[in-house]
Amino acid sequence: MGSEAAPVVGPSFLISQLGHHASGSFADRLAPSGLTPQHAGILRLLASAEGPFTQTTLGHYLGVLPSRLVVLLDQLEEARLVARKSNPVDRRSNHLGLTKRGRDAWERVSTLSDELDESLLAPLSAKQREDLLGVLRILSRAHGLAPGVHPAYRRLTDSED
Amino acid sequence: MGSEAAPVVGPSFLISQLGHHASGSFADRLAPSGLTPQHAGILRLLASAEGPFTQTTLGHYLGVLPSRLVVLLDQLEEARLVARKSNPVDRRSNHLGLTKRGRDAWERVSTLSDELDESLLAPLSAKQREDLLGVLRILSRAHGLAPGVHPAYRRLTDSED
DNA sequence: TATTGTTATACTCTATAACTATA
């Protein structure tokens, strides 16, 4: 039992499969702007009112290692989307912030993200979309996934279920 | 509008987030057996009745490059789960098959996969699970994702929507 | 000449450790 012609796959597989597809589509749509999903994640957090962020706190939120974050922020700073402002209180750490260009970029990413949602859910009825969103929120919360934070393999704060 | 304290995220993000979580959990549960999700994907296809597979056809199904497949099959062959049988009709290609150990391993992976499904959907009612599975199947099919084939970034047969 | 599997190589991302400058 269990070795059919077309393998019967469960919900975990389907979610993972669709999630990968969605990530790929997001990356594709982002690519022309020179940004990656990791960059977008940083913009998303810096655009939110959760700050102020230092590199340590941002890295902790995103599950990105400090050494990796340096590279990503270098790129975003070179693109003039993010600024590292020195912190007078503790001169070891930086306060991170979006520039005007950075806020504009985030707006575009946000729009693009809405378009992706629309495209992904196109085959569903309004009721199906609503139910799906509700269920996804339940699952995300139940499994301890931080709101708005993509676990790009967070092998850091590991307290799995 | 749009820059809340807790960023408002859409269904694509949530699916991607949950998919990554599910993949990670799967990898964690698989790890003690020395297998990775990629190995499991190969076992899944070889256990199905879609064969016989050569390395080219298998790689095409999985979206894994030939050069990568060589490494994965070397590992599975060293673990005695898979056998490369030479094909008398065309001596360039191999017929791939599971060994007895390989079929046993696939049974265990399959069980483990069921447990993961149960754990993932634990917070949902029976009706919610049923609805979710239906919607996921609709989406997977609508977006051209092959049944039982995880798109581990298939940048090959790219015909995106 | 084309195809199957293989090897070699470059690039990206993850992860760890060492270093600096501050505290």
Added chain:
DNA sequence: TATAGTTATAGAGTATAACAATA
């Protein structure tokens, strides 16, 4: 002594190209 950011380096995985055997 510990912490924030940085740099250096090793290890997977992805991707491309070149190669040997076979068709």
